[in-house]
Amino acid sequence: MERRDFLKTGFWSSIGLYLASRQVGCAFETEPDGLARAQSWHKSVCRFCGTGCGVVVGMRDGKIVAVRGDELAHNKGMMCVKGTMLAELPKLEGRLLYPMIRKDGRLQRATWDEAMTLVADKFRETLDRLGPSGIAFYGSGQLYTQESYTANKLFKAGLKSNNVDGNPRLCMASAAFGYVQSFGKDEPPGCYEDLDHAACFFIIGANPYEAHPVLFERMRLRQKADPSVKMIVVDPRRTRTAEYADLHLPVLPGTDLMLLNSMAHVILRDNLADLEFLNVHCTIQDAAGPTTLDKMRAFYREYTPERAAREMGISANLIETAAYLFATSPATMSLWTMGINQRVQGVFLNNTIITLHLMTGQIGRPGATPFSLTGQGNACGGVRDTGSLSHALPLGHQVANPEHRHTVERLWGLPPDTLNPEPGLHTVDLFKAMKDGRIGAALIMCTNPGQTLPNLDVYRRRAEGCFLVVADAVETRTTELADVVLPAALWLEKEGVYGQAERRYQLLQKLIDPPGEARSDLDILVDLAKRLGQDSLITAHDPEAVWDEWRQMSVSTKYNFSGMTYDRLKRERGLQWPCPTVDHPGTRRRYVEGDDPLVTPGSKIDFYGKPDHKAVIFLRPYEPSPERPSETYPFLLTTGRVIQQWHTGTITNRIPALRDVTPPASLEINPEDAHRLGVTSGDAVTVASRFGTITLTVAVSPVPRTGVVFASFYDADVLINRVVADYLDPISKQPDYKTTAVHIRKA
Numbered sequence: 001m002e003r004r005d006f007l008k009t010g011f012w013s014s015i016g017l018y019l020a021s022r023q024v025g026c027a028f029e030t031e032p033d034g035l036a037r038a039q040s041w042h043k044s045v046c047r048f049c050g051t052g053c054g055v056v057v058g059m060r061d062g063k064i065v066a067v068r069g070d071e072l073a074h075n076k077g078m079m080c081v082k083g084t085m086l087a088e089l090p091k092l093e094g095r096l097l098y099p100m101i102r103k104d105g106r107l108q109r110a111t112w113d114e115a116m117t118l119v120a121d122k123f124r125e126t127l128d129r130l131g132p133s134g135i136a137f138y139g140s141g142q143l144y145t146q147e148s149y150t151a152n153k154l155f156k157a158g159l160k161s162n163n164v165d166g167n168p169r170l171c172m173a174s175a176a177f178g179y180v181q182s183f184g185k186d187e188p189p190g191c192y193e194d195l196d197h198a199a200c201f202f203i204i205g206a207n208p209y210e211a212h213p214v215l216f217e218r219m220r221l222r223q224k225a226d227p228s229v230k231m232i233v234v235d236p237r238r239t240r241t242a243e244y245a246d247l248h249l250p251v252l253p254g255t256d257l258m259l260l261n262s263m264a265h266v267i268l269r270d271n272l273a274d275l276e277f278l279n280v281h282c283t284i285q286d287a288a289g290p291t292t293l294d295k296m297r298a299f300y301r302e303y304t305p306e307r308a309a310r311e312m313g314i315s316a317n318l319i320e321t322a323a324y325l326f327a328t329s330p331a332t333m334s335l336w337t338m339g340i341n342q343r344v345q346g347v348f349l350n351n352t353i354i355t356l357h358l359m360t361g362q363i364g365r366p367g368a369t370p371f372s373l374t375g376q377g378n379a380c381g382g383v384r385d386t387g388s389l390s391h392a393l394p395l396g397h398q399v400a401n402p403e404h405r406h407t408v409e410r411l412w413g414l415p416p417d418t419l420n421p422e423p424g425l426h427t428v429d430l431f432k433a434m435k436d437g438r439i440g441a442a443l444i445m446c447t448n449p450g451q452t453l454p455n456l457d458v459y460r461r462r463a464e465g466c467f468l469v470v471a472d473a474v475e476t477r478t479t480e481l482a483d484v485v486l487p488a489a490l491w492l493e494k495e496g497v498y499g500q501a502e503r504r505y506q507l508l509q510k511l512i513d514p515p516g517e518a519r520s521d522l523d524i525l526v527d528l529a530k531r532l533g534q535d536s537l538i539t540a541h542d543p544e545a546v547w548d549e550w551r552q553m554s555v556s557t558k559y560n561f562s563g564m565t566y567d568r569l570k571r572e573r574g575l576q577w578p579c580p581t582v583d584h585p586g587t588r589r590r591y592v593e594g595d596d597p598l599v600t601p602g603s604k605i606d607f608y609g610k611p612d613h614k615a616v617i618f619l620r621p622y623e624p625s626p627e628r629p630s631e632t633y634p635f636l637l638t639t640g641r642v643i644q645q646w647h648t649g650t651i652t653n654r655i656p657a658l659r660d661v662t663p664p665a666s667l668e669i670n671p672e673d674a675h676r677l678g679v680t681s682g683d684a685v686t687v688a689s690r691f692g693t694i695t696l697t698v699a700v701s702p703v704p705r706t707g708v709v710f711a712s713f714y715d716a717d718v719l720i721n722r723v724v725a726d727y728l729d730p731i732s733k734q735p736d737y738k739t740t741a742v743h744i745r746k747a
């Protein structure tokens with residue numbers, strides 16, 4: 001069947017993933033007979049979501065002619081509908097082919113030398129005028145690791161600016177802070193293989209059916225293999241994921257810390273906690289510092305299911321059942337993503353999910369683990385691990401910690417006390433600083449903040465004289481704001497490493513040349529470094545050399561992936577760190593003896609990220625969201641994804657087969673609410689919040705609960721983020737995209 005016809009059947013949206021993976025063989029041709037005509041096959045990785053599916057790419061006469069799921073990779077040959085379109089990327093409409101400089105208000109063609117000379121001059125002038133705090137780099141969880149690493153080193157070690165941040169701040173900063181606080185180290189302890197062993201899936205603030213379809217299919221296969229496996233879904237919408245749940249808790253947006261604390265209440269009240277595990281492996285902490293088990297019991301006592309149920313608009317019975325299933329299942333695996341991370345209490349929510357696992361001993365066994373899902377293919381490996389955020393340094397080090405700075409200075413071969421001790425600006429502050437003139441020159445790579453920032457109209461503005469450079473493969477709502485646009489290579493037009501959510505690093509080798517004059521982001525960064533006089537610092541110029549430098553840096557740290565040589569990455573289907581020697585198979589479950597080589601022998605479980613080798617149970621009080629329904633703004637808007645499109649649709653919405661099957665982003669509204677407002681599907685409505693107003697089309701649907709409306713953020717014409725609130729989590733500085741009070745009126 002032709003892909004276009006296959007998509008039109010609609011199969012993919014209900015059972016198509018399974019069909020694609022098992023019956024169609026998950027192989028798709030981009031040329032007639034591509035599968036049969038391919039002369040060679042090359043292992044690679046999907047460029048889209050954080051699942052990081054392995055794919056095999058068929059080539060003929062130097063062209064990509066087919067792509068299939070890699071049976072030998074962790075995804076066992078499965079791909080979702082987006083992955084099946086990978087072979088279209090070389091033919092993507094509207095690629096940027098040459099550099100452009102804005103002249104007379106218009107972006108006009110330039111040579112690379114003209115563009116890069118101008119960029120270097122502007123950065124140099126800004127450094128003279130404003131100092132290192134006046135320049136910035138804004139990166140992406142889609143850049144390759146070598147690219148994020150080089151940008152971070154150039155700006156922090158070379159130009160002495162810690163204004164290095166990126167889109168993972170918008171999607172997983174709260175998860176990263178949560179892991180560091182609870183375990184002392186970032187990144188999930190578990191792995192995808194845990195999906196095959198879990199007896200209870202606790203899915204909260206995530207819609208994996210649409211956003212991580214291959215992982216969701218793996219959960220469904222587990223359920224089919226063992227019908228006693230339970231699935232709990234916490235979501236204000238009855239999503240496609242929730243349709244498969246044994247228990248769906250449609251909580252009001254912004255209230256789920258109340259739910260988690262209430263589950264802890266039930267677990268302690270009914271003696272479902274694993275106190276032996278807790279005593280041996282955990283410490284307890286409240287806002288004042290270390291505390292006792294008795295204080296913990298007292299803290300949770302006030303979170304009765306009855307009180308929580310009133311706050312969340314669900315029945316107390318649902319909370320009791322969820323707590324029992326979570327605590328008593330042979331192995332519970334929690335999965336969460338933006339619904340938890342993009343919240344004012346995002347770090348507290350992450351802490352508390354981990355706390356439930358620690359309290360019940362649901363960790364360190366196959367299938368028992370907290371596991372945060374990741375939005376982008378290389379947010380973990382590229383940005384979190386390399387420390388490419390404004391507060392961070394590579395390998396879990398922090399800018400504000402003098403010892404950490406000294407360690408990184410030694411690893412980078414810098415004289416002592418030469419790294420800037422002041423953390424830089426996090427994403428929202430960085431764009432605020434562009435608006436008020438504190439940032440004079442910024443480079444944005446491989447991301448689209450002109451569409452993704454909350455309270456968008458405010459942050460799309462720039463001060464007169466703030467010079468903006470954007471490198472991307474296609475025109476976006478961000479390139480339209482730039483003074484210089486640099487054409488970037490995409491996917492297999494360049495080479496690099498992606499690191500996905502289970503700590504697995506995978507190599508993507510270059511197979512084709514980029515179109516026109518496009519260059520890899522690494523080439524652009526190396527060029528900029530030379531022009532800014534940083535050639536003695538940025539000495540690794542190709543992906544393998546950068547990887548080796550980065551790999552060697554990890555030797556003395558708890559990340560240690562020095563055993564992942566480039567040669568191994570070329571041969572193997574990715575490796576999970578820690579991986580300290582060239583013969584180490586990689587670590588599936590962290591902190592577990594026999595699996596993790598860093599565990600103290602004889603300890604069985606060793607939370608070695610903390611000095612006392614114990615994980616922390618944090619007692620985190622629930623606070624109501626700053627955005628609550630009111631008379632003026634009676635609805636809560638929440639945003640998210642659709643299965644056909646990835647992020648802002650800059651790539652997927654340029655693929656005709658996907659574009660054809662994606663309706664424009666609309667406002668999903670419950671039939672009861674629609675009736676009250678006197679609107680029906682297809683009507684135009686004005687949606688107004690305290691932050692902005694937009695007009696969009698109604699889609700009446702039973703998916704959201706009453707009082708809640710939903711819109712996807714993929715649509716560049718709708719720009720839903722113009723109305724979304726920009727409150728931040730005070731610890732992670734991640735914006736709360738999930739709870740905005742709005743007013744709706746028929747337009």
Ligand code: SF4
Pocket residue numbers: 046047048049050051052053078079080081082083084212213214215
């Ligand atoms: S988009 Fe995600 S789930 Fe789909 S094929 Fe790519 S990596 Fe796999």
